[in-house]
Amino acid sequence: MLLxxxxxxxxxxxxxxxxxxxxxxxxxxxxxxxxxxxxxxxQVDNRLSMTIQTFNGMQVHRRLTVGATVGVxxxxxxxxxxxxxxxxxxxxxxGNVKLFATAxxxxxxxxxxxDAEGLDTKGGLMINPxxxxxxxxxxxxxxxxxxxxxxxxxxxxxxxxxDQRERSExxxxxxxxxxxxxxx
Amino acid sequence: xxxxxxxxxxxxxxxxxxxDQCKETRVVRRFTTVTHSLMExxxxxxxxxxxxxxxxGKMYVKGKYLFxxxxxxxxxxIDNSNxxxxxxxxxxxxxxxxxxxVRDNVLYADSFSDLVxxxxxxxxxxxxxxxxxxxxxxxxxxxxxxxxxxxVGAINDQNVEWVTETVDVNCEENLNPGWWGGGIMxxxxxxxxxxxxxxxxxxQSAGGSNGQAGSMARFALHQNFLYTxxxxxxxxxxxxxxxxxxxxxxxxxxxxxxxxxxxKNKLFIGSSTGMFIYDNTNPAxxxxxxxxxxxxxxxxxxxxxxxxxxxxxxxxxxxxxQNQLDLVDISNxxxxQLIKSYQMENPHGLSIDFPTLYxxxxxxxxxxxxxxxxxxxxxxxxxxxxxxxxxxVISLGETLLLIGKDGFYQYDASNPRDLKLLSKIxxxxxx
Numbered sequence: 020m021l022l023x024x025x026x027x028x029x030x031x032x033x034x035x036x037x038x039x040x041x042x043x044x045x046x047x048x049x050x051x052x053x054x055x056x057x058x059x060x061x062q063v064d065n066r067l068s069m070t071i072q073t074f075n076g077m078q079v080h081r082r083l084t085v086g087a088t089v090g091v092x093x094x095x096x097x098x099x100x101x102x103x104x105x106x107x108x109x110x111x112x113x114g115n116v117k118l119f120a121t122a123x124x125x126x127x128x129x130x131x132x133x134d135a136e137g138l139d140t141k142g143g144l145m146i147n148p149x150x151x152x153x154x155x156x157x158x159x160x161x162x163x164x165x166x167x168x169x170x171x172x173x174x175x176x177x178x179x180x181x182d183q184r185e186r187s188e189x190x191x192x193x194x195x196x197x198x199x200x201x202x203x
Numbered sequence: 204x205x206x207x208x209x210x211x212x213x214x215x216x217x218x219x220x221x222x223d224q225c226k227e228t229r230v231v232r233r234f235t236t237v238t239h240s241l242m243e244x245x246x247x248x249x250x251x252x253x254x255x256x257x258x259x260g261k262m263y264v265k266g267k268y269l270f271x272x273x274x275x276x277x278x279x280x281i282d283n284s285n286x287x288x289x290x291x292x293x294x295x296x297x298x299x300x301x302x303x304x305v306r307d308n309v310l311y312a313d314s315f316s317d318l319v320x321x322x323x324x325x326x327x328x329x330x331x332x333x334x335x336x337x338x339x340x341x342x343x344x345x346x347x348x349x350x351x352x353x354x355v356g357a358i359n360d361q362n363v364e365w366v367t368e369t370v371d372v373n374c375e376e377n378l379n380p381g382w383w384g385g386g387i388m389x390x391x392x393x394x395x396x397x398x399x400x401x402x403x404x405x406x407q408s409a410g411g412s413n414g415q416a417g418s419m420a421r422f423a424l425h426q427n428f429l430y431t432x433x434x435x436x437x438x439x440x441x442x443x444x445x446x447x448x449x450x451x452x453x454x455x456x457x458x459x460x461x462x463x464x465x466x467k468n469k470l471f472i473g474s475s476t477g478m479f480i481y482d483n484t485n486p487a488x489x490x491x492x493x494x495x496x497x498x499x500x501x502x503x504x505x506x507x508x509x510x511x512x513x514x515x516x517x518x519x520x521x522x523x524x525q526n527q528l529d530l531v532d533i534s535n536x537x538x539x540q541l542i543k544s545y546q547m548e549n550p551h552g553l554s555i556d557f558p559t560l561y562x563x564x565x566x567x568x569x570x571x572x573x574x575x576x577x578x579x580x581x582x583x584x585x586x587x588x589x590x591x592x593x594x595x596v597i598s599l600g601e602t603l604l605l606i607g608k609d610g611f612y613q614y615d616a617s618n619p620r621d622l623k624l625l626s627k628i629x630x631x632x633x634x
């Protein structure tokens with residue numbers, strides 16, 4: 020089906036079918052927790068993590084590009100490497116500013132995370148859907164501004180404290196990802 | 204362009220309140236205070252049908268029988284005449300029991316404040332024959348403490364249960380708050396530790412036939428006396444007539460006493476601060492010879508010849524910063540001297556069948572050393588069995604008894620380099 024669709028649209032495709040979309044930006048979020056250093060009172064903090072990622076794919080349709088995304092996310096206590104299947108879909112046809120949809124889903128690994136003693140950090144599932152603006156002439160390098168929701172899971176095994184037998188933490192990073200990038 | 208921008212702003216607004224959700228799940232020890240009446244407790248010692256291991260404590264071997272303490276509840280009696288298929292014989296309910304010693308056909312057990320003597324000539328139905336009342340004033344089980352209130356005839360006890368709790372944390376490392384350590388840790392050093400014993404280093408003595416206890420035991424038999432250690436005292440019972448134990452004397456030892464290991468004419472008492480050596484030439488009157496001090500840690504001791512093998516470990520239940528095996532020269536018991544310290548990972552119980560030393564490393568398994576060369580023990584590691592979660596070990600020469608987190612194992616140890624599993628009693632399942 021995909022092949023048929025692709026060949027049917029072949030004459031409308033640009034010469035290059037390979038697409039690279041590289042972005043960097045921040046993951047903005049908050050966290051609410053009970054502070055054990057302060058009588059377990061609830062406390063709310065801001066969280067901001069650096070993120071870079073690169074999407075490499077093939078244009079299979081005039082609007083649609085599918086491929087793979089790899090990246091690095093520097094969370095406060097975890098360095099995660101998401102590896103995901105991704106797609107980019109142009110929502111508007113004309114003009115030098117296009118609105119596009121973006122979606123990546125996959126798994127993040129803690130390959131390069133160096134655990135503190137007694138901790139064992141593992142990655143987890145990741146989804147990252149959102150929208151973006153592509154600014155630039157067709158066929159040339161375009162600048163992109165992406166705004167998406169990112170949900171990243173992670174798991175940490177910890178050394179039990181003196182009165183404990185087991186201790187582990189399930190993390191879900193819920194973040195707003197704001198990214199600047201380029202696409203060609 | 205305007206609808207696009209509007210969409211952008213809407214998504215931004217929806218995501219702007221994104222919260223990280225980090226939940227830490229912990230299994231935590233909880234204490235609840237309960238009061239038991241002594242009058243009621245003293246009616247509860249009785250033989251019952253065999254039951255499964257639930258929370259095994261110390262172990263004692265006498266002849267073909269194994270006695271496994273069920274922490275605070277009683278004693279499993281196991282027929283081990285065939286190590287390949289041990290059989291549960293009976294379960295004796297003894298409230299507040301933690302330690303065991305056997306002389307001839309008499310089993311001595313603590314029941315909170317009392318010392319109970321049971322006739323085990325028929326292991327299927329042991330009977331209480333005597334009781335020394337109100338001799339132990341306080342104690343610890345699994346971190347929960349109890350103390351005797353003599354004026355009203357009651358035990359004020361803490362029940363310990365493990366509860367799972369989930370709390371929101373800040374998605375960061377959350378290292379230990381520093382003040383949590385220290386003070387409280389030493390109190391819970393005496394956990395559900397199994398006692399190890401060695402054939403060659405077993406506390407044997409003249410006068411009746413004794414069973415074997417080991418590096419974590421608080422009870423020891425020597426000649427006509429039963430020695431028991433409390434948190435700060437050494438208590439002597441005269442058992443000239445085994446069925447009639449008599450409260451004999453109390454010796455003040457020190458603080459944080461954990462284990463007692465009699466060897467030849469000496470008593471080696473392990474405390475959370477060091478090792479005390481007592482001269483026991485006159486069994487009725489042990490005299491302190493030396494106090495070998497080291498860091499604060501859990502420290503079972505076994506002795507063979509002129510060398511004491513002491514392990515120190517850190518961990519959740521033990522304070523201290525060392526994980527090591529110390530060899531101590533005790534040829535002059537008044538002045539014990541360190542021979543050498545060897546770094547270990549997380550040493551628990553140990554047992555010696557000279558020249559083979561079995562050392563439990565907790566989750567890191569069981570290590571077997573040839574200790575013939577006392578300066579190069581680490582160079583003579585015979586084997587390291589990594590797939591065992593070993594708490595404590597007893598070497599009976601040909602047979603090796605081992606307790607892991609999930610049950611009780613027996614190995615054929617005729618070749619220490621290649622242990623062969625004979626049988627396993629899993630926790631929670633009766634044979």
